[in-house]
Amino acid sequence: MPARRVVVTGAGILSPVGNDRETFFSTLMAGQSGIRRLESAFVDALDTRIAAWIPDFDPLAHMSRSKAGAMDRVTQFAVVASQQAIADAGLDLEMMDRERVGVYLGTGMGGSSSIEEGYVRLYRDNASRLKPFTVLMAMNNAAGSQVALEFGLTGPDLTFCTACSSSAVAIGEAARQIRHGYADVMLAGGSEALLTYGTIKAWEALRTLANEDADNPSASCKPFSADRSGLVLGEGAAMVVLEDMESALARGARIYAEIIGYGSSNDSSHITQPSVEGQARAMRRALADAGITADQLDYINAHGTGTKLNDVTETAAIKQVCGSAIPVSSTKSMHGHLMGAAGAVEFVACLMALEKQALPPTAHLVQPDPECDLDYIPNIGRENVRVNTVMSNSFAFGGTCGVLIARKP
Amino acid sequence: MLDTFETLREIIVRKFEKKAEDITLESALESLEIDSLDTFDIIFEAEEKFGIVVSNDEVAIKTVQDVVSLIDRLRAEQGK
Numbered sequence: 001m002p003a004r005r006v007v008v009t010g011a012g013i014l015s016p017v018g019n020d021r022e023t024f025f026s027t028l029m030a031g032q033s034g035i036r037r038l039e040s041a042f043v044d045a046l047d048t049r050i051a052a053w054i055p056d057f058d059p060l061a062h063m064s065r066s067k068a069g070a071m072d073r074v075t076q077f078a079v080v081a082s083q084q085a086i087a088d089a090g091l092d093l094e095m096m097d098r099e100r101v102g103v104y105l106g107t108g109m110g111g112s113s114s115i116e117e118g119y120v121r122l123y124r125d126n127a128s129r130l131k132p133f134t135v136l137m138a139m140n141n142a143a144g145s146q147v148a149l150e151f152g153l154t155g156p157d158l159t160f161c162t163a164c165s166s167s168a169v170a171i172g173e174a175a176r177q178i179r180h181g182y183a184d185v186m187l188a189g190g191s192e193a194l195l196t197y198g199t200i201k202a203w204e205a206l207r208t209l210a211n212e213d214a215d216n217p218s219a220s221c222k223p224f225s226a227d228r229s230g231l232v233l234g235e236g237a238a239m240v241v242l243e244d245m246e247s248a249l250a251r252g253a254r255i256y257a258e259i260i261g262y263g264s265s266n267d268s269s270h271i272t273q274p275s276v277e278g279q280a281r282a283m284r285r286a287l288a289d290a291g292i293t294a295d296q297l298d299y300i301n302a303h304g305t306g307t308k309l310n311d312v313t314e315t316a317a318i319k320q321v322c323g324s325a326i327p328v329s330s331t332k333s334m335h336g337h338l339m340g341a342a343g344a345v346e347f348v349a350c351l352m353a354l355e356k357q358a359l360p361p362t363a364h365l366v367q368p369d370p371e372c373d374l375d376y377i378p379n380i381g382r383e384n385v386r387v388n389t390v391m392s393n394s395f396a397f398g399g400t401c402g403v404l405i406a407r408k409p
Numbered sequence: 410m411l412d413t414f415e416t417l418r419e420i421i422v423r424k425f426e427k428k429a430e431d432i433t434l435e436s437a438l439e440s441l442e443i444d445s446l447d448t449f450d451i452i453f454e455a456e457e458k459f460g461i462v463v464s465n466d467e468v469a470i471k472t473v474q475d476v477v478s479l480i481d482r483l484r485a486e487q488g489k
Contacts, residue, residue, distance in 0.1 A: 065423075065424070065426050129453070
């Protein structure tokens with residue numbers, strides 16, 4: 001079978017800057033941040049009290065109490081984002097051969113609330129037993145599996161766990177499933193809900209979290225700015241519907257974009273420190289896969305975590321592969337770092353950039369860093385620009401890089 | 410002292426969004442769409458509520474009456 005072309009026909013998103021794709025993107029374009037003070041009971045025990053969290057998510061608005069009760073927050077996010085994506089794509093699953101529909105989902109920490117709740121019962125409260133659903137809610141593949149169950153999907157179902165690149169990798173690998181004929185439709189993306197006391201403390205210990213901006217907590221994540229101090233943890237999910245292009249055209253689906261390239265690599269240099277070569281390698285592979293040259297890119301959504309090291313490394317890698325002319329932005333400045341969901345959330349930002357012909361800014365970039373000298377679309381988004389081809393970078397602790405390239409249909 | 414059936418019914422109503430009047434002693438758990446995994450969840454709550462311990466070989470149950478009888482027997486045996 002010749003390689004098939006893969007298009008995106010639907011997107012669903014729950015994020016700290018909006019729980020639908022339109023709100024998400026208009027908030028980014030306005031430069032508004034979803035980073036805020038945590039209101040959890042444990043907040044006073046934290047060094048960094050900010051996170052990019054979703055204040056208004058009510059699972060019972062989307063599913064029964066018994067279903068919600070059997071799912072960790074990370075799974076609830078994944079199921080609701082999938083509901084949105086399927087509706088957005090106008091897919092009538094009842095009428096489809098669901099053996100040809102699969103789900104690839106990325107998550108970093110999986111059901112971290114459930115595992116932590118269990119440990120609290122055991123170690124703090126000296127309980128002798130745990131809730132029967134603990135394993136089923138905590139296991140990393142719960143989110144993907146519950147999505148498959150919810151929609152009756154019997155195609156390939158895999159969970160990708162490559163830290164911060166998990167969902168970029170999930171989308172890229174899902175596209176390959178369609179490209180090479182193993183599935184006709186894939187739900188792909190990622191979910192993360194790691195804002196628990198134990199997980200945040202573990203991240204604090206890595207000394208990678210941003211200091212709270214004293215004047216404006218929502219401006220604490222400052223990618224590419226000289227005064228950046230680290231990343232801000234976030235939660236949420238994004239799922240997209242990928243389809244074989246011919247079938248999508250045949251059913252008259254609205255097509256957001258074609259996924260034309262995907263590249264992955266491992267830095268194989270250090271468990272946390274990024275490498276210019278590793279990142280450049282993934283970008284080159286994605287460009288080669290797409291069969292385009294870097295000068296054809298109109299926008300790069302950077303990994304752009306806001307750590308000292310990532311931002312200079314990524315800048316050097318982009319310059320090596322793509323030169324200095326392409327606008328680059330880090331939307332993490334506003335939606336935070338959604339870890340296993342980051343790649344998918346940022347891919348949705350790229351889809352919206354293609355649809356709206358607009359580029360979201362890097363917020364809070366006020367002090368230029370001589371080592372970060374690209375066009376980062378500082379602070380003000382760009383409307384009415386020509387956006388035909390976009391690239392989304394995702395890099396990770398552990399070294400797994402995932403780069404996606406999409407083009408306007 | 411907690412009424413076993415009323416307490417159990419309250420757990421089922423809350424967890425599975427059932428109507429109280431639909432739950433009788435004769436109700437088969439299957440007819441209430443409660444599977445074996447859900448049963449473990451109900452027993453887990455009952456253990457907490459009644460302060461009893463249910464061993465693995467005692468959880469083969471089919472009806473609400475089976476659960477009530479099991480809990481009542483263990484409450485008596487375990488002095489709860």
